[in-house]
Amino acid sequence: MSKYLKSQKLKSIQNWIKKLEKAEVSEQSEECSVEELKLPYKDIGAGRHRVVFDLGNGLVLKVAKIAKGITCNKNEVNLYRSVSSSLQKHLCKIVEYGHGWLIMKKMNRIIRNKKEYENQVFHILEAFRSMGIRISDLHDKKSGDLKRKNIRLNKDKKIVFIDYANVYSC
Structure with missing residues (x-):
């Protein structure tokens, strides 16, 4: 149900x-x-x-x-x-x-200026890594650039990942 x-x-x-x-x-x-x-x-x-x-x-x-x-x-x-x-x-x-x-x-607020949010994403990913978790859906494998299509902003302009399915232990 x-x-x-x-x-x-x-x-x-x-x-x-x-x-x-x-x-x-x-x-x-x-x-x-x-x-x-x-x-x-x-x-x-x-x-x-x-x-x-x-x-x-x-x-x-x-x-x-x-x-x-x-x-x-x-x-x-x-x-x-x-x-x-x-x-x-x-x-x-x-x-x-x-x-x-x-x-x-549903998260609608996209990241317009990726430079502004790169540090925030980096620190969040570091926090996940410290727990032994690596999320691979957030950076392009070839270029290393943020995949903005998988990241949104909440109402407080804080980072929210909308695609976090490819998770690995590190």
Whole structure:
């Protein structure tokens, strides 16, 4: 049962996740996964492993679009639930989750001047590293630049990570 998803929509997601787990679906384009899910929400983006929908109520829904996306959602939930409140405040709030999907707060304030926030991000990542956690979704692997698409600002202009699924022990 979901507080935010009607049973029909939740069933559609669960059926999709079952297909992913049975390997009935190969690497999918965003359009294919969105089409198959048949959810009435606006598709606002996707990464390699998940598609993101705007629920229209200040929340977003992340659904796995390939099997690795199931693990990505699980990683985000586990990290969010396991860190101290001083670190959790830098992770976008997850309000509900299930197998292969999660719902989190929609964060709209993008970082316009990345230089202004690089030190803040560096210090936050150092705090995670001191806990033995490395989040790889926040810097471009080749250039080392901040991935601004994965970082937002809260109402107090503090950094919040909206994609923190690729987490490693360090």
